[in-house]
Amino acid sequence: MRSQEIFPAEPARGWIPWGALAPFLALAFVIATALTGDWLIAKQVNLSPEGNPLDPTALIAFTLVPFGLLLMVLLAWVRFVERRPVESIGICGGRKLRDFLRGHAIGLAGLSGVVMVIWIAGGLQFTGVAPAFSQPASLVPIALLLFTFALQSSVEELLFRGWLLSVLSKKFNVPIAVVVSSALFSLMHFNPRTHWLVSVGTLLFGLFGCAWVLRTRSVLGIMGWHSGWNWLLAVGFGLPLTGIDVGLPALLVDLQPVGPDWLTGGTQGPEASVVCFGYFILGIALMWRQPGKSSIAA
Numbered sequence: 001m002r003s004q005e006i007f008p009a010e011p012a013r014g015w016i017p018w019g020a021l022a023p024f025l026a027l028a029f030v031i032a033t034a035l036t037g038d039w040l041i042a043k044q045v046n047l048s049p050e051g052n053p054l055d056p057t058a059l060i061a062f063t064l065v066p067f068g069l070l071l072m073v074l075l076a077w078v079r080f081v082e083r084r085p086v087e088s089i090g091i092c093g094g095r096k097l098r099d100f101l102r103g104h105a106i107g108l109a110g111l112s113g114v115v116m117v118i119w120i121a122g123g124l125q126f127t128g129v130a131p132a133f134s135q136p137a138s139l140v141p142i143a144l145l146l147f148t149f150a151l152q153s154s155v156e157e158l159l160f161r162g163w164l165l166s167v168l169s170k171k172f173n174v175p176i177a178v179v180v181s182s183a184l185f186s187l188m189h190f191n192p193r194t195h196w197l198v199s200v201g202t203l204l205f206g207l208f209g210c211a212w213v214l215r216t217r218s219v220l221g222i223m224g225w226h227s228g229w230n231w232l233l234a235v236g237f238g239l240p241l242t243g244i245d246v247g248l249p250a251l252l253v254d255l256q257p258v259g260p261d262w263l264t265g266g267t268q269g270p271e272a273s274v275v276c277f278g279y280f281i282l283g284i285a286l287m288w289r290q291p292g293k294s295s296i297a298a
Contacts (some may be wrong), residue, residue: 004174006166007090007217014083019171023184026164029073030188037066040067055247056141059234063145063152071155074163084171090162090219104150110279111229115237117275123259124239131249132235138248141247145246149234153226158201160185162219176212182206188225194243197262198272204280207270211287233269240269 017025038051045058053059064079078089093099118124132138160181185206186199212222234241238250239257257264265272 003110003172004169005178006169006174006213007088007092007162007219009085009088009092012084012088014081016084016167016170019168022164022167022171023180026159026184027188028252029070029077033069033073033140034066037069041065042254052244056145057137059244059246060141060144062147063148067152067155070159071151074155074159078163081169089158089166090213091158092098093193093218093220096220099218099220100224101178103221103226104228105224106221107225107228107230108232110225111232111236112244114270114273114276114279115239116272118259118264118273121263121275123257123263123275124255125258126253127256128250129240130252131238131254132251134248138230142248142251145235149231150227153230154223156185157219157223157226159216161213161222165210165213168272176283178207178210182210185209188270189242191243194268195261195266195272197274198268201271201273201277201280204277204284208280208283211284215287216221217233233271240265240267242271243268 038047041047041058041061045061046054047058047062053062073215075086078084078086106126115124119126132142164181164184165171165177167179184208186203189202190199209222209226212225216222230241233251234244234246235248236250236252240253245280257266261272262274264270265276270276
């Protein structure tokens, strides 16, 4: 297949990196800002030896500082090196806020559906209703996380499904762009101490994001979806978010895993569950069945 512009926009007036260089450049962006961000917050908040947040304050800092730096680096690169508009990396469309909020709502609904299916299958045990409201102080970090997760998730989507996907599609073709960007996304979340099913789930997550972008020709919807998904998983049900215990009472329903790890996701949370895999596979199939439409059905 020939090269393709995913997000039609004004042509770049600067230097677009070689296709083979782009993944390494994305990796450098992430590593540099992650190390800098970790250095800035390490003495201010509680982090594990692996750099994971150990309380809500640490999680807010973790989702705000490194990803804020990554956003600044990425936008500066696009503006001053490639000299192209942000529309060329997927921030496009006439109703940007609507597209983001619509994706956010689908993310909330999708995560709720995955959790409900795991519960119906016997993998989760109900232990309480909205315990966060009996501890009003917890509502402040829950509200703050709504915005910091929007930043963290949106920046990840902008880098992998916006910038990297568009560069690789332009330099090579869409299939190569999808495979490489999804594989790099999975690699950046890889932990050798977790079960291999976790990496499968992350790869499907990346493929799902690419399918969404190719369907809508915009990154805004998947930014909203990712934001809603991460936030509700972190605060909604008392379950782990990619292996991180947020340390907050559940906003909606408190649930405890009681089934096998393949059903519940174990210590990694629902994202490592086969139910979540099914959600991603179904979403990919529905979106790639009619690519290029302006609406989403997942």
